[in-house]
Amino acid sequence: MRTIRIEGLEKPVSCLIQGSDYFSMDIYDKVCGVLDAFFKIGGNTIDTAHVYGGGNSERTIGQWMKDRGNRADVILLTKGAHHDSKGPRVTPEAIASDLNESLERLGTDYVDLYALHRDDPSVPVGTIIEALNGHIAAGRIRAIGASNWTVQRLQEANDYAAAHGLTGFAFSSPNLSLAxxxxxxxxxxxxxxxxxxxxxxxxxxxxLSWSSQARGFFTGRYTPEVTDNADLVRVFYSDDNWERLRRAETLGKQKGASPIQIALAYVLNQPFPACALIGAQTPEELESCRQGADIRLTREELNWLEHGEGGI
Structure with a gap:
């Protein structure tokens, strides 16, 4: 499996990152099957978060690593400082509280990749960067990143880090998809x-893209007439996206791939280091992702898929 490098980590990160928002001890055997199969095909990175399942996702991953004795082989990405019912909580205190609880649940003394789950633009970037650097210095985090931050805030944070001799963000995790x-x-x-x-x-x-396959938009289950998934309709139903689906079908036929595999390849063939968070729950879904990750697309094909410009 292809990999990328993230500053701060010795090991490369697999281009497919297994998502775990559905993990819980109630389906532990299923989780073990998914993670064992994911690592067998060359994956090495698991995505989780302090808020997933009220902590059940992290606890389940921790149990799996304990049972397998493989912590050194796993790249853990977890996230913290998500808002709560009272609003934003991107503060040094919330970061420390979430991180320490995540470490306890995961049964480890460090995470490889730590991302802030949300942003609060009212908090100065310096306050955030300095708090995260404290955890890096203590050995609790190897590399820091941000999920759902604008590139303007990322740049501001990294400019602050550079000016003060601190470690800046090494990755970003927004949604990126063909739809x-x-x-x-x-x-x-x-x-x-x-x-x-x-x-x-x-x-x-x-x-590192979440919802990299647009939450099933490219599976073939959806058409403009199928409106039973209100969130998918609200976010992804548009004339432009239906055209992108048709182009993915066309290119897929040329390459012997399904539209959803083409959509995954779109993310992984960007002209910058990119990974895709996947939500595989069955061997068939995992194999589809593995095949999609092997597809190579040219810049011209990426442009045609997205904009319909040029030819293929």
Whole structure:
């Protein structure tokens, strides 16, 4: 499996990152099957978060690592400082509280990749960067990143880090998919569009995409007439996205691939380091992702898929 490098880590990160928002001890055997199979095909990175399942996701991953005795082989990405019912909580205190609880649940004394789950633009970037650097210095975090931050805030944070001799953000995790979101899927979420991708390319800045396959938009289950998934309709149903689906079908026929595999390849073949968070729950879904990750697309094919310009 292809990999990318993220500053701060010795090991490369697999281009497919297994998502775990559905993990719980109630389905522990299923989780073990998914993770064992994911690592067998060359994956090495698991995505989780302090808020997933009220902590059940992290606890289940921790139990799996304990049973397998493989912590050294796993790259853990977890996230913290998500808002709560009272509002934003991107503060040094919330970061410390969430991180320490995540470490306890995971049964480890460090995480490889730590991302802030949301942003609060009212908090100065210096306050955030200095707090995160304290955890890096203590050995609790190897590399820091941000999920759902704008590239402008990422740049501001990294400029602050550079000016003060601190470690800046090493990766970003917004939504990036062939189907372009019309509005945020959840409040406070960010998607990467043309200007954002141009920033990532200029800076060779790694992007770890959530909802990389547009939450099933390319599976063939959806048409303009199928409107039973209100969130998918709200976020991804548009004339432009139906055209992108048709182009994915066309290119897929040429390459012997399904539209959803082409959509995955679109993310992984960006002109900057990119990974895709996947939600595989069955061997068939995992194999589809493995095959999609092997597809190579040219810049011309990427442009045609997204804009319909040029030819293939």
């Amino acid at each position: 372009k979101a019309k509005e945020p899927f959840w409040a406070g979420c960010a998607s990467a569009y043309a200007d954002d991708c141009a920033w990532h390319e200029r800076n060779r800045f790694p992007l």
